[in-house]
Amino acid sequence: MATIEISCVEVWREVSNYLGGEISGELRERMQAHFEVCKHCTAVLDGMRNVVGLVGDGKLFQTPEGFNKRLYKKIVARR
């Protein structure tokens, strides 16, 4: 069966859900077919995937030095 085409605007609307695996198999196939031929949408997908990976890398917003020590001092005082 032929894949039904999907527009760039529809792809942008769903690209985040695509990355999160939160779309139907049918929509995923249509989007994959679109990415194969549309370099603009592929650039949007690549960028979003990269950004999500960086943000989730675990290196951002580290607790300040001594955070743990100061916290447990307060917990001990509260007991």
Place this chain on the structure above:
Amino acid sequence: MSMPQAQPQLDSNEARLIRRVCDGETEAFEELVRPYERLVYVTAITVLRNQADAEEVAQEAILKAFSNLSSFRAESKFSTWLVQITYNEARMRLRKDRRDLYESLDNQQSDVDGDYWPRDFADWRAIPSELLEQNEARQALENAINSLSQMYREVVMLRDIQDVNIKDASTILGVSEGTVKTRLHRARLLLRDALAPGIDGRWCTSQSYQKVRPW
């Protein structure tokens, strides 16, 4: 302290630790919250955008969880409950300390209807995660996140930084799962646009990159 009754969401180790704390072995509380220290801190700093305030609120939230552990009903995961307390504390702090600012931010909290069009369609140059070993690069990315409005920072913080699932994020934020998804989508596109010139902005000066840009 009496032990919470229903425990469908609790992992067995956490349930044991909570029981020990409720039975009076309060030292066990440290073991219970240690894995979530960063989670609590990130929640606070996402709302407050200030390291000192975030630390103070994170501490207050954890102490509040300690004092109220017996009222934890285990209808959600312990981490979700902890984040929810932190989130409420942080929002209260914002209200208390910066009423004017909070109100002006609050006015911008309505969801934007319509599609967001990405600003940049040039071939994406991957930013390697190794770059985040550098303080400047980390700071640039944190600044990009901080530049988002609060409702977008919150979903990025929960879903992408802390890997909280859509359902739990919806519970914590008190909005529908659809709203979480829409905000997350918009936030990710905004971040992508913010980082399109590279984490240090230098890609803009690259000849080869300029060539593929549509403007």
